[in-house]
Amino acid sequence: MKKITTLSGLVLASLINAQLQYCTPAFQYGADSNMISNVTFSTINNTSSVQSGNAQIYENFTAISTDLQPGSSYPISVKGPSSTFPSDVVVYIDFNQNGNFDDAGESFSIGRLEAANPANAFTISNTITIPANAANGSTRMRVLKNTNVQAYSNPSAANSISSACDTGLRAGQAEDYTVNIIGNSANFPAPYCGTENITSLTVSEISTVEFAGTVKNSVLDGNSDVLENFTATVFNVNRGNTYPITVTGGTHGQATVSAYAYIDLNHNNQFDADEIFNLGYLDNSNPVPGQQSGVTTGNITIPAGAKLGNTRFRLVKAYESNSWMGTLENLPCPSGWFIGQVEDYTVAIQPENLSTSEVFKNSSTNVQLYPNPTSNSFTIKMKEPLEKYEIYNMSGQKMLEGNSMEVSVDRFAPGTYLIKIKTENQKVTTEKIIKK
Incomplete structure (x- = not known):
């Protein structure tokens, strides 16, 4: 356990995503003879x-x-x-x-x-x-x-x-x-809040996080910083899916050490009230000699309306109490006397249809796309009636949707895209299309 009585504020740097819905300007007379070349x-x-x-x-x-x-x-x-x-x-x-x-x-x-x-x-x-x-x-x-x-x-x-x-x-x-x-770590964790409002603290470390198929281990030796930068570790998730998460860390014999996950789902550089996931209290089921290491397991559901792209994931393990020390609670921006640790990660939020399992699992609609690769347009050929298609780039951005069997990609930049095809009887398949 590392005891610190003063803590300088940490200034910050964020990730993004990049998958946001940007506005489009409007022109009175269009672009003819006035375009960018x-x-x-x-x-x-x-x-x-x-x-x-x-x-x-x-x-x-x-x-x-x-x-x-x-x-x-x-x-x-x-x-x-x-x-x-x-x-x-x-x-x-x-x-x-x-x-x-x-x-x-x-x-x-x-x-x-x-x-x-x-x-x-x-x-x-x-x-x-x-x-x-x-x-x-x-x-x-x-x-x-x-x-x-x-x-x-x-x-x-x-x-x-x-x-x-x-x-x-x-x-x-x-x-x-x-x-x-790239390469901006000096200003971590801005533009998110840091530890600037902590007046005194005791660092009680997180040692392992298991989430969305990724395991991240960190030291449990009593010498860690209160806020650790693990934003290079990316958890890949899909909208609408639920993922188990397990947190292991020091409890020092206390029964009210909680773990909360905070995910900036709307990419507004802060953790709002609907972006909080209570993972419960750590028990002492996985003891480490001299550390009383505990474990808790919870679930995180990524909402269907979460913005796509990379965003900040903050994990806070904190001792909670109401006593002579005052009220100690688990907050996304720790303040006052804080006993615990904060770790920041990155979550890459992808569309529902872009999960690896979905892209490759469903071929029951017998879809054919031709020509593929294509320069300007392609045709969807399938046995069942088409309800609609959606085309995404490889970053998860929706580029086009429609319900015709002839699809124009003339305005697309060259590259690989994913097309999600939904039939009238609700079968869904996802295929790759290459624009030359």
């Missing part, structure tokens, strides 16, 4: 179509990603035509992974493209610095381009883009990508 940023170098008549105002390139280091600066260049009026370009990155681009430091004005036709499109360049406190993990980057009528006669006109979700844009295009923030 190339984005180059770190290892991303993506050229997209400038064919008029087919240009979409929004293009999803989230299958294209690059790794970024917090505190580092990266050059970025954006190319694109701007038919009559100059175009403003702004880049947004959801650094705290909360599902929007509205927070301070998440927008970057890249510059203004001069008017030009697609064959003579200009390129503008700038630099983006990744904040030192950017949360670890995958997150969304948006490149937004919009024509600026005022800039035609006034080079000093204000930027025409007010937000990543601007619905009053004139003409242009938005492209979304994925960026992976």
